[in-house]
Amino acid sequence: MSNILRLALLQMHIEAGNPEANFSKLTSMLEEAVSQEQKPDVIMFPEMWNTGYALTEIHTIADRDGARTKAFLSDFSKKHGVHIIGGSIAELKSEKVLNTIYAFDREGNVAADYSKIHLFRLMDEEKYLAAGDKPGRLEIEGAQAGLMICYDIRFPELARKLALEGAKLLFVPAEWPHPRLHHWRTLLTARAIENQMFVIACNRMGTSGSTEFFGHSIVLDPWGETIAEAGEEETIIYADIDLSLVDAVRSKIPVFEDRRPSIYEA
Numbered sequence: 001m002s003n004i005l006r007l008a009l010l011q012m013h014i015e016a017g018n019p020e021a022n023f024s025k026l027t028s029m030l031e032e033a034v035s036q037e038q039k040p041d042v043i044m045f046p047e048m049w050n051t052g053y054a055l056t057e058i059h060t061i062a063d064r065d066g067a068r069t070k071a072f073l074s075d076f077s078k079k080h081g082v083h084i085i086g087g088s089i090a091e092l093k094s095e096k097v098l099n100t101i102y103a104f105d106r107e108g109n110v111a112a113d114y115s116k117i118h119l120f121r122l123m124d125e126e127k128y129l130a131a132g133d134k135p136g137r138l139e140i141e142g143a144q145a146g147l148m149i150c151y152d153i154r155f156p157e158l159a160r161k162l163a164l165e166g167a168k169l170l171f172v173p174a175e176w177p178h179p180r181l182h183h184w185r186t187l188l189t190a191r192a193i194e195n196q197m198f199v200i201a202c203n204r205m206g207t208s209g210s211t212e213f214f215g216h217s218i219v220l221d222p223w224g225e226t227i228a229e230a231g232e233e234e235t236i237i238y239a240d241i242d243l244s245l246v247d248a249v250r251s252k253i254p255v256f257e258d259r260r261p262s263i264y265e266a
């Protein structure tokens with residue numbers, strides 16, 4: 001089993017309230033990613049890519065039980081033999097709308113589902129969406145990975161819990177807007193450094209109403225160094241990561257052995 005994983009992050013524009021346009025855009029970007037000479041092992045995309053933040057109509061346009069999304073992404077991952085971290089979608093479940101990541105293995109099986117735990121009140125999420133209540137984890141080529149969505153990265157406890165449970169990678173789909181680029185880069189870098197893990201974050205780009213999204217999808221290594229980062233345009237970024245770096249960093253600076261939780265954990 002190789003320690004090297006090739007990643008593709010689809011930094012796409014999302015049309016609010018138009019799932020058809022978004023499915024079509026995603027399809028063409030997925031086709032582009034798998035047509036590269038060196039096919040990616042893992043493909044991911046941004047938060048709420050099916051509907052965008054059309055919150056006032058979200059109940060009507062959310063994907064019921066994620067059925068359409070799951071069928072589409074399962075077929076694609078199986079056909080091309082790739083892992084997919086399916087961004088997140090607005091999903092209607094028991095008459096509630098959740099913001100959910102579905103991840104797929106190379107055979108098209110659902111490898112994990114995770115619904116955003118922390119709702120972002122600055123964008124009225126709590127008025128329209130229900131929060132998830134369990135962490136998201138999966139295994140990719142023998143390595144444990146964690147899932148978080150956008151605002152979740154402001155909660156270091158969640159990333160630390162995932163790392164303590166063995167995660168070496170953290171995937172973060174997002175719709176993170178201007179003017180908080182500094183927060184985006186700083187928080188993601190801090191999660192990578194403090195947990196000595198790869199952080200792979202895919203943001204949307206483009207505008208929606210008066211909100212401007214800056215892209216800057218990024219892949220950070222366990223030292224917090226940037227391996228790849230997009231600008232503000234619609235693009236796909238590719239990155240090769242060597243999973244053995246996690247153990248190397250953790251043995252050089254043994255943060256996890258040096259923790260003293262009895263002093264600072266409630």
Ligand SMILES: O=C(O)CCC(=O)C(=O)O
Pocket residue numbers: 120123149150151152154175176177180183
């Ligand atoms: O925390 C932030 O500044 C942005 C979060 C956000 O836009 C979201 O969770 O959708």
